[in-house]
Amino acid sequence: MNQYCIVIPNYNHTHAIADVLSELAELSLPIIMIDDGSDADAKQIFSSLQQRYPFLRLLTHSENQGKGGAVQTGLRYAFANGFSHAIQVDADGQHSLNDISKLIAASESAPENVVSGCPIYDSSVPKHRYLSRYITHFWVWVETLSFDIVDSMCGFRVYPLQYTERLMNKRALGTRMDFDIEILVRLYWQGARVTFIPTHVIYPEDGVSHFRALHDNLGISWLHTRLFFGMLVRMPRLLWRKVAG
Structure with a gap:
C-alpha cells in the first residue's frame, strides 16, 4: 500500500505558512518541513507551529542550502x-492545495510515475518569470528529445521515492532553483514517465521570492549546458524510447 507524505522546503517563509499548514491539516497526511537555515524569528514561528500540529515534523539545516x-x-x-x-x-x-487530491489520485493510478502540477497562471505572475519559463521548457524538450515534460519548473509534484532515492544516491543534484528542472529531466532519463495535472498558481502580493536573478539564472544556464551534453x-536510448512509445 502506498504511503504519502508532504515535503515543504522553507527559508524564512512565515507570512503564509500557518495558513498552508491549516489547509493541509484537512488531508491528514504527515508533513515534513525543512527549515533551511532560517533566521531566529522564523525558527520561533516554526517551533510554535510544530507544537500546534502533531503531524508536522520539523527538520533543520544549520545553514541555508537552497531549495533543492x-x-x-x-x-x-x-x-x-x-x-x-x-x-x-x-x-x-x-x-492550489485543493489539487493535492488530484495529484494523489493520478499517482495511485500510476505509482511509478512522477506526477506534477502544470501551472495555470493568473495576472499576478511576473512577466519576466513567465517568459523565462518558456526558455527552460525549450531546453528541456531538447534535453529529453520529447515534449513529454510539459513544465519542469513547477515545485508542486509527487515523487515515487524508490526511484528518486536511487537517482540521488548515484548523482549529486542541484541544490538551488535548478533542482526542480534537473531531477525531472534525470528521472525521465532514468525511464520515469511524468503525468501532468493542471493547477492554478498565484504569486501573492505580500509573497517573498528567494529567486536570485543573476546567480540562479546563471545556475540554470549551466545546468542546461550539462544536460544538453548528457x-x-x-x-540513442532516448530516440529508441520515442520510437517504441
Whole structure:
C-alpha cells in the first residue's frame, strides 16, 4: 500500500505558512518541513507551529542550502521513514492545495510515475518569470528529445521515492532553483514517465521570492549546458524510447 507524505522546503517563509499548514491539516497526511537555515524569528514561528500540529515534523539545516538541498533532505527523510511517495509543496502559498487530491489520485493510478502540477497562471505572475519559463521548457524538450515534460519548473509534484532515492544516491543534484528542472529531466532519463495535472498558481502580493536573478539564472544556464551534453550521450536510448512509445 502506498504511503504519502508532504515535503515543504522553507527559508524564512512565515507570512503564509500557518495558513498552508491549516489547509493541509484537512488531508491528514504527515508533513515534513525543512527549515533551511532560517533566521531566529522564523525558527520561533516554526517551533510554535510544530507544537500546534502533531503531524508536522520539523527538520533543520544549520545553514541555508537552497531549495533543492532542502527538498532533498525531506525526500531522503521520507524514504528512510517508510513513505513510498512524497508531495512537494511550496511554503509561500502559491499552490492550489485543493489539487493535492488530484495529484494523489493520478499517482495511485500510476505509482511509478512522477506526477506534477502544470501551472495555470493568473495576472499576478511576473512577466519576466513567465517568459523565462518558456526558455527552460525549450531546453528541456531538447534535453529529453520529447515534449513529454510539459513544465519542469513547477515545485508542486509527487515523487515515487524508490526511484528518486536511487537517482540521488548515484548523482549529486542541484541544490538551488535548478533542482526542480534537473531531477525531472534525470528521472525521465532514468525511464520515469511524468503525468501532468493542471493547477492554478498565484504569486501573492505580500509573497517573498528567494529567486536570485543573476546567480540562479546563471545556475540554470549551466545546468542546461550539462544536460544538453548528457542528452548527446543518451541520444540513442532516448530516440529508441520515442520510437517504441
